[in-house]
Amino acid sequence: MSSDPADPQVTGHCLCGKVRYRATATPIWVAYCHCPSCRRATGSVIAPYAGYRPQDLVFEGEAPARYASSPDAVRQFCGTCGTPISYESPRWPDQIHLLLGSVDHLEGLKPQGHAYCEYQVPWFEVADKLPRGRGSP
Numbered sequence: 001m002s003s004d005p006a007d008p009q010v011t012g013h014c015l016c017g018k019v020r021y022r023a024t025a026t027p028i029w030v031a032y033c034h035c036p037s038c039r040r041a042t043g044s045v046i047a048p049y050a051g052y053r054p055q056d057l058v059f060e061g062e063a064p065a066r067y068a069s070s071p072d073a074v075r076q077f078c079g080t081c082g083t084p085i086s087y088e089s090p091r092w093p094d095q096i097h098l099l100l101g102s103v104d105h106l107e108g109l110k111p112q113g114h115a116y117c118e119y120q121v122p123w124f125e126v127a128d129k130l131p132r133g134r135g136s137p
């Protein structure tokens with residue numbers, strides 16, 4: 001278990017521990033999403049994600065349950081405890097977006113920007129200086 005922020009080895013698990021995963025490479029990007037779909041799917045007003053190549057995210061333990069949150073999108077979550085795990089859509093081909101809340105050590109996964117800021121909840125204050133965009137950058 002390294003605390004080196006450059007260490008690409010990221011591991012995580014859902015609340016009950018049945019769904020487990022590890023990343024075998026560094027993510028393509030790390031960013032916050034403010035969109036209403038992520039809000040509902042996560043129960044939170046902001047959703048931090050890391051985008052990985054699907055082959056770089058290895059699932060272990062129980063297979064996550066899947067839900068089509070829109071006709072072209074699939075969200076994975078733990079079928080036992082409900083922890084949201086990931087998002088996939090052909091709008092971002094060859095990517096899986098991992099929700100960061102279930103990652104064991106978040107030090108090396110610092111977000112680089114905000115997406116879908118047009119949906120940001122008015123009372124949610126953002127104090128960072130990261131790039132902010134409407135829709136997906």
Ligand SMILES: [Zn+2]
Binds near residue numbers: 014
């Ligand atoms: Zn679980």
Ligand SMILES: [Zn+2]
Binds near residue numbers: 037039
């Ligand atoms: Zn979103």
